[in-house]
Amino acid sequence: MAKLDRLLALVHALSDSSDGLTLDEMAERLAVNRRTAERMRDIIASHFDLDEIVDDRRKRFLIRDSLRRAYTRPTPAEVAALQAEVDGQRAAGKAVRAGQLASLLAKVKGALDDREKRRIDPDLDALARLQRTLVTAGPVAVVAPETVMAIQSAILAGCCIEFQYATEDRPEPRWRRVIPYGLVHGPLTYLLGKMPGSGSQPVYFRLDRMTEPKLSDTLGCAPDDWDIDGWLAESFGVWRDERQDVTLRVPASSATRARGWRFHRLQQLEELDDGGLRIRFASGGMRELAEHLFTWAGEIVIEGPDVLIAIMRDRIAAATTMLPA
Structure with missing residues (x-):
């Protein structure tokens, strides 16, 4: 040494x-x-x-x-990655998330002295100009900044959050009081909330459908042993229903692609004698899974469960109505 x-x-x-x-x-x-x-x-x-x-x-x-x-000075690549994420969130219409990341970016840049700025500026300009976060098709939902701030404040204060909530089926808002069990960001941002004193599981509330959020006088926080990652893993997407044992078989011709794909965070892969793969995992959200598997048409066989096969047949029948007569 x-x-x-x-x-x-x-x-x-x-x-x-x-x-x-x-x-x-x-x-x-x-x-x-x-x-x-x-x-x-x-x-x-x-x-x-x-x-x-x-x-x-x-x-x-x-x-x-x-x-x-x-060791704490950011590199041009790190600053450019954060800049690309800010621009991507803005382009996707997620103003609140973009604003928080933009504030962090400004603080990172503000912590640099003049010599450091001169050192990274040429590389940062080149990297930022040619990096983008892809904005794909999906829902556009406007979330008020005060909604996110109220939920985060409730989490920190250990109290419930109160708000008016509307749905597509019930456009007239109704009052809700829930214990905040977490914020989930994705194409849409959701609050995981559980009714105080209820033995039921937490449910999703879309932030863009919440109005008049405020901190409640009622105390309430997620238990110390609450595992939000484990809870999310119980379903394929947002919709939650009874967990099913899913089995998918991939032929050898598509095995290479499937090995580099994540169908579920807890999936297990089994190598088959013919060069194919068998993928197993337990999950709810069979309709979302069926719609995702459309992208694998001709490359995957659904071996189970029966409920997923039935839903896939229904979705295929519905898809035929999109074609001209």
Whole structure:
């Protein structure tokens, strides 16, 4: 470990020095030759901002920032990724989510000093100009910023959230009071809420259908052992119904594509003797699963359950009505 020890010692020496070190001084400190000191300097320069000072025809080197700063400074690629996510959320009409991420982006940029900004600006401009988050077809729903803020405040305060709620079947809003069990972001943003004193499971509430949200005087928070990831894994999508044991068979011709695809976060893959695959998982949401499997038409056989097969037949029959007579 002697080489690593010397390299780390040089990093600290360059950081602790106020005037910098020449290559000869580096070599002397580490008891190595000048060529070795040059190689070590080049390695350090690839990971730290190594300043170069010309002093009486000699070059001196130092790391100006603290070592902690060197490891917390964002890279151009990281800032550009955040910028692309902000632009993608805005393009998808998710103003609240975009606003929160834009605020974070502004704070990240604001924490950079002038020298750091000059260093990353050229790369950031190039990366940000040619990176986008794809906005696909889907629902467009406007969520009021105060709705998200009220739910997040209720989560932090450990109290219920109250609001008026409307649905497609019942456009007249009705008052609701629920314990916030989480926020779920996707094409639409949902509140997971459970009625106080109820033994039922949490249910979804679309944020764009909520009005007049406010914190309740009634205390209520999700239990410490609440596992939101486990709860989400019980269903294929948003719709929740009885969990079914799903079995899908993929022929050898489509196995490569299927191996790189996630049908469910808890799926299990079984390699078949003919080169195909069998995919198993337990989930609710059979209609959403059936509609997703349309994209695999000709490449997958649904072996079970019967309810999924029946729903798929119904969806195929409904799809034929989209075609001209």
